[in-house]
Amino acid sequence: xTLGLQQSSSFAGKTALVTGSGRNIGRAIAIALAQQGANVVxxxxxxxxxxxxxxxxxxxxxxxxxxxxADVSSPDEVAAMVERTVxxxxxxxxxxxxxxxxxxxxxxxxxxxDWNSVLGTNLSPAFYLARSAIPHxxxxxxxxxxxxxxxxxFWGQMTQRAHNVTCKAGLHGLTMALAREFGPDGITANTVxxxxxxxxRDWTQYxxxxxxxxxxxxxPVRRFGTPGEVAAACxxxxxxxxxxxxxxxxxxxGGHYMY
Numbered sequence: 001x002t003l004g005l006q007q008s009s010s011f012a013g014k015t016a017l018v019t020g021s022g023r024n025i026g027r028a029i030a031i032a033l034a035q036q037g038a039n040v041v042x043x044x045x046x047x048x049x050x051x052x053x054x055x056x057x058x059x060x061x062x063x064x065x066x067x068x069x070a071d072v073s074s075p076d077e078v079a080a081m082v083e084r085t086v087x088x089x090x091x092x093x094x095x096x097x098x099x100x101x102x103x104x105x106x107x108x109x110x111x112x113x114d115w116n117s118v119l120g121t122n123l124s125p126a127f128y129l130a131r132s133a134i135p136h137x138x139x140x141x142x143x144x145x146x147x148x149x150x151x152x153x154f155w156g157q158m159t160q161r162a163h164n165v166t167c168k169a170g171l172h173g174l175t176m177a178l179a180r181e182f183g184p185d186g187i188t189a190n191t192v193x194x195x196x197x198x199x200x201r202d203w204t205q206y207x208x209x210x211x212x213x214x215x216x217x218x219x220p221v222r223r224f225g226t227p228g229e230v231a232a233a234c235x236x237x238x239x240x241x242x243x244x245x246x247x248x249x250x251x252x253x254g255g256h257y258m259y
Contacts, residue, residue, distance in 0.1 A: 010239060011038035016094035017085050017133070019043045019072050019125065022050030024199040025148065026098040028227035030054055032235045034063040039089040042067045043081065064089070072099050072125035082132040091140060094238045095133045097126040098148040100167070104160045115163050122167035126174055130189075134182060143187035144238045145178055147171045148230075149249070151195050155257055172249050179247030188246035190237045195253020198224040220255035 016033045020026040022044035031054070034040045040058060042065055044051040051067040058065035066088055070077040085092045100122045105114060126147050137143025152158045153168020171191060178189035196215055216223050233250050236242045251259060 010036040011094075013091075014093040014238075015039040015041070015085060015089040015091050016096065016238070017041040017043065017082065017092055017129070018096040018098060019129065020045075020099040021096075022047050022054060025194060025197065025227045025230050026096075027054050028231035029096050029098065029234045030065070031058065032228070032231035033094065033238060034058045034061070034065060036235055036239075037063075038094065038238075039064040041065070041081070041085045041088070043070055043072070045069065045071050072097075072128065073120045075124075075128045075131075078125065078128040079132045082129070082136070086136055092133050092136050093140065093142060094144045094146070095129050096146045096148065096234055097129050097171075099125055100148075100150070100164070102161065102164050104158075105163075106160050107162045110163055118163035119167055122164060123170045123174075126171055130174070130178055134178075134185075134187065137187050138182070138185045141186040143182070143185070144242075145175070145187065145189040146234050146237055147175050147189070147191050149191045149193045151193055151251065151253060151257055154193065154249070154251075154259055175249070176247045183246055188237070188243060190242075190245060190247070191249040192230060192233050192237070193249050193251045193253070194225065194230045195219075195251065195256045196224045197230060197252075198226060218256065219253070223254065225252060225254055 016038045018026055018030045021030040021042045030040050030042050042051050042054045048069055055065045055067045068081050068084055070081040072078055130145055149171045150168040152165050156165050175189045175191045230252050233252050
């Protein structure tokens with residue numbers, strides 16, 4: 001997905017922070033929001049070159065973006081990143097929590113350290129981000145919180161991923177709690193749930209998806225989704241037009257699973 005020459009001004013004056021946005025779905029979300037006129041903070045942890053490339057792509061197309069390297073499993077680094085966002089652009093209006101590690105481990109092989117590591121990466125960062133960003137959103141009486149989950153948190157179809165299934169389900173629980181509590185402040189919270197999306201990944205952790213042609217036959221639209229289609233859902237939820245949608249899980253899966 002690349003930026004077009006013509007940009008919309010739908011999000012002019014708004015600032016978005018997208019975690020895990022150096023590649024794949026996060027990158028697509030950052031670009032989609034930039035296309036709509038938002039200032040974008042691009043975040044990564046290890047691959048600075050990827051973050052820099054997304055920032056450069058946005059800037060070359062006339063958008064505003066900065067890259068911030070931060071480990072979102074650290075509440076201090078998350079808080080510092082949010083403050084950097086506000087310092088750089090004057091506000092933080094849209095937050096997209098898009099990070100995760102997906103380990104395949106039999107339940108009885110999951111150590112306490114493994115459990116804490118996955119929860120600390122897949123679930124806790126959404127809390128840290130919301131906790132740091134919401135006070136800024138409250139002052140402006142406008143905000144959008146979007147948590148990227150996964151369909152295994154709703155269907156639980158994957159064995160040997162108890163920690164990840166727990167996190168993905170927990171993200172939507174957090175979404176509902178945030179939507180209830182902060183709706184009166186003009187803040188919405190929603191979960192976006194990607195299904196089978198064609199991304200770059202460590203395929204050793206996705207042995208159940210190696211036969212993509214067979215999986216595509218099970219999807220009513222007969223194909224895998226794209227990161228851009230997940231990004232489009234996030235752009236809608238971030239818009240004024242999506243302002244009456246809150247506490248919901250938006251499933252982007254081609255009809256593969258229906259809830």
